[in-house]
Amino acid sequence: SQKIEQNSEALNIQEGKTATLTCNYTNYSPAYLQWYRQDPGRGPVFLLLIRENEKEKRKERLKVTFDTTLKQSLFHITASQPADSATYLCALQYSSASKIIFGSGTRLSIRP
Amino acid sequence: DTAVSQTPKYLVTQMGNDKSIKCEQNLGHDTMYWYKQDSKKFLKIMFSYNNKELIINETVPNRFSPKSPDKAHLNLHINSLELGDSAVYFCASSGRANEQYFGPGTRLTVT
Numbered sequence: 001s002q003k004i005e006q007n008s009e010a011l012n013i014q015e016g017k018t019a020t021l022t023c024n025y026t027n028y029s030p031a032y033l034q035w036y037r038q039d040p041g042r043g044p045v046f047l048l049l050i051r052e053n054e055k056e057k058r059k060e061r062l063k064v065t066f067d068t069t070l071k072q073s074l075f076h077i078t079a080s081q082p083a084d085s086a087t088y089l090c091a092l093q094y095s096s097a098s099k100i101i102f103g104s105g106t107r108l109s110i111r112p
Numbered sequence: 113d114t115a116v117s118q119t120p121k122y123l124v125t126q127m128g129n130d131k132s133i134k135c136e137q138n139l140g141h142d143t144m145y146w147y148k149q150d151s152k153k154f155l156k157i158m159f160s161y162n163n164k165e166l167i168i169n170e171t172v173p174n175r176f177s178p179k180s181p182d183k184a185h186l187n188l189h190i191n192s193l194e195l196g197d198s199a200v201y202f203c204a205s206s207g208r209a210n211e212q213y214f215g216p217g218t219r220l221t222v223t
Contacts (some may be wrong), residue, residue, distance in 0.1 A: 034211060043116075043202050043214030044155070089155065096210055099168050102155040 002027050004103040006090060012109045015082060021075040021106045023090035029068040030092035035075050038087045038105065047088075048075075080110045115139050118203045118215040125193055126223055132189045133218045135203030143167075144186040145212065146178060147202040155202070161186055193222045 007022045023033070029052050036044035050057045050066045050073065057064045063076040077084050087105040118135040125131055137144060145168075146158040160168035164180045175191040186203060203215040 032210065036212070041217075043204075043217050044212070046211040046213065049209050049211055087153065091212075093210060097167075099157045099160065099170070100210065100212065101157075105153055 006103040006106045008106050010107040015112050019077040019080045023073040030094050032093045033073050034091045036089040082110045085109050116215040122219050124221045129193050130191045134187045137205040141205035143206045145204040149200045198222045
């Protein structure tokens with residue numbers, strides 16, 4: 001069965017640096033890969049979606065890459081701020097009609 | 113102007129009881145979902161409804177029964193609650209690219 005692994009359970013970095021989170025999957029590549037942010041006690045919030053035929057997507061300080069050869073997506077936050085501290089979830093979907101499968105998340109802490 | 117709302121936010125109940133969680137979305141989406149997030153933070157889909165019809169039903173015990181009276185509402189009824197049902201339950205709806213819009217969650221504690 002398909003597995004998603006978000007390699008780091010927790011990541012701690014200095015304010016101003018670029019945070020890079022990793023999402024790896026097994027078996028065949030999904031059609032869509034999504035990233036979400038979840039704050040404690042709240043529901044996940046959608047950030048970015050990237051399709052399998054796209055290599056990179058950007059939104060303000062966020063960048064997502066999708067490498068179907070490595071079976072990996074990277075999520076970058078540039079010029080990180082303490083307010084970026086949260087858990088980030090990756091999710092994949094094999095077709096527009098199939099269910100979305102979530103990873104277990106990486107807890108990111110940005111220290112001032 | 114809350115997009116996806118669910119009630120109650122907290123639910124504490126005893127084993128064997130029956131409880132319901134309600135969900136409403138005002139985004140005009142056709143598809144709604146129920147997810148369960150356990151203590152290890154794994155978020156797993158339980159059900160999906162498209163325009164009031166069940167389209168995804170993961171291997172969830174029969175004690176869980178979703179009901180969609182119209183496409184803006186998806187309720188979850190749970191019979192004979194067990195300790196293992198304790199979790200946070202999220203309702204969601206999906207946009208054009210299937211991006212999920214989640215509600216604030218209902219923390220269910222079964223004692």
